[in-house]
Amino acid sequence: MAEQRPAERPPLLVGRGVTRYFGGVAAVQDVDFEVRAGEVLGLIGPNGAGKTTLMNLISGLLPLSRGDLIFNGRSIKGLSPWDIARLGIARTFQIVKPFTGMTLRENVAMGAMFARDGKGVSAREALEVAGEVLEMVGLGHRMNAYTDELNIAMRKRLELARALALNPRLLLLDEVMAGLNLREVERLMELVRSINARGVTIIVIEHVMKAIMGISDRIVVLHYGKKIAEGTPQQVAQDERVITAYLGRRFGQGKGA
Ligand SMILES: Nc1ncnc2c1ncn2[C@@H]1O[C@H](COP(=O)(O)OP(=O)(O)OP(=O)(O)O)[C@@H](O)[C@H]1O
Ligand SMILES: [Mg+2]
Structure with missing residues (x-):
C-alpha cells in the first residue's frame, strides 16, 4: 500500500471553537484547527498569543470555557490530564521541572508508569522503558546521573524523554529549543523528525x-x-498579517537562535 502523505490522512485531533477565558480576557478564542495523523503542526505567535494555553487545554490541565476538542474521533472535553495521557497525548512543559534527587532513569520511569495502555506496568518494566527512551533522546550515557547535573540542552532532552515514555500518539512540544545554541537546535530538530518518523503526530510551539x-x-x-x-x-x-503581527519583528533577530 502506498504511504499516505500527511495531508491525505484523517485528523487525529480536531479543535472546534476552542475558547479559554481568564477573568474577562480570552487567552484563546474561537480557534478551529485540525492535526492530521502523522503530521508536524507548528504553533507560532507573539508572547501571550495563547499558544501554551491551547496546549494546556489539549492536555487537560485547564478546562475549556467553550468549544470542543476531539481526539481520535471522541471528545476529550472535561477529561483529566491522566485520562488524556492514557489516551495517548503527552506533552513537555515550557518551564522544565524535573524531580530532583532522582536519576534521569527514575525521572523518566515515572512517566512510563502512566503510559498509554500501561495498566499494570511494573517498576522494573518502567525502568526498562525509561532506559530505551533515554537512549533514543541521546541521554543513554547519563541514565544514572542526577537531574541537577544537567545543562539546559540535556534538561530539554530529559523533558522529551519523559513525554515519550508515555508512548504517545500525539506529542505536544512547548519551546523545547528555547535557550539552545544553533548546533543544539539542529540536533534537536533531527530528534523531533526521527520521533515523527516513528509515527508520532506532533504539535510544536x-x-x-x-x-x-x-x-x-x-x-x-x-x-x-x-x-x-x-x-x-x-x-x-x-x-501580511503574520509579518505584521509576528515575523516582521522576529526574522533575523529571532530569540534563541
Ligand atoms: N493561568 C493563567 N491565569 C491568568 N492568565 C493567564 C494564565 N495563563 C495564561 N494567561 C494569560 O493568557 C494569555 C496567553 O498566555 P500563554 O501563556 O498561552 O501565551 P503564549 O503564546 O504561550 O506566550 P509565550 O510565547 O510568551 O510563551 C496571556 O495574556 C497570559 O497572561
Ligand atoms: Mg508559552
Whole structure:
C-alpha cells in the first residue's frame, strides 16, 4: 500500500471553537484547527498569543470555557490530564521541572508508569522503558546521573524523554529549543523528525524560526488568542498579517537562535 502523505490522512485531533477565558480576557478564542495523523503542526505567535494555553487545554490541565476538542474521533472535553495521557497525548512543559534527587532513569520511569495502555506496568518494566527512551533522546550515557547535573540542552532532552515514555500518539512540544545554541537546535530538530518518523503526530510551539519552519508540515498562527493564519511554512511566512503581527519583528533577530 502506498504511504499516505500527511495531508491525505484523517485528523487525529480536531479543535472546534476552542475558547479559554481568564477573568474577562480570552487567552484563546474561537480557534478551529485540525492535526492530521502523522503530521508536524507548528504553533507560532507573539508572547501571550495563547499558544501554551491551547496546549494546556489539549492536555487537560485547564478546562475549556467553550468549544470542543476531539481526539481520535471522541471528545476529550472535561477529561483529566491522566485520562488524556492514557489516551495517548503527552506533552513537555515550557518551564522544565524535573524531580530532583532522582536519576534521569527514575525521572523518566515515572512517566512510563502512566503510559498509554500501561495498566499494570511494573517498576522494573518502567525502568526498562525509561532506559530505551533515554537512549533514543541521546541521554543513554547519563541514565544514572542526577537531574541537577544537567545543562539546559540535556534538561530539554530529559523533558522529551519523559513525554515519550508515555508512548504517545500525539506529542505536544512547548519551546523545547528555547535557550539552545544553533548546533543544539539542529540536533534537536533531527530528534523531533526521527520521533515523527516513528509515527508520532506532533504539535510544536517554537520561537526559533529556523526550527519551526524546518520541521513543520503546516503552521497555525495565533495572535491575541485568535487564529490569524494557517498553511505551509512558506504560506505563513508570506502572509501580511503574520509579518505584521509576528515575523516582521522576529526574522533575523529571532530569540534563541
Ligand atoms: N493561568 C493563567 N491565569 C491568568 N492568565 C493567564 C494564565 N495563563 C495564561 N494567561 C494569560 O493568557 C494569555 C496567553 O498566555 P500563554 O501563556 O498561552 O501565551 P503564549 O503564546 O504561550 O506566550 P509565550 O510565547 O510568551 O510563551 C496571556 O495574556 C497570559 O497572561
Ligand atoms: Mg508559552
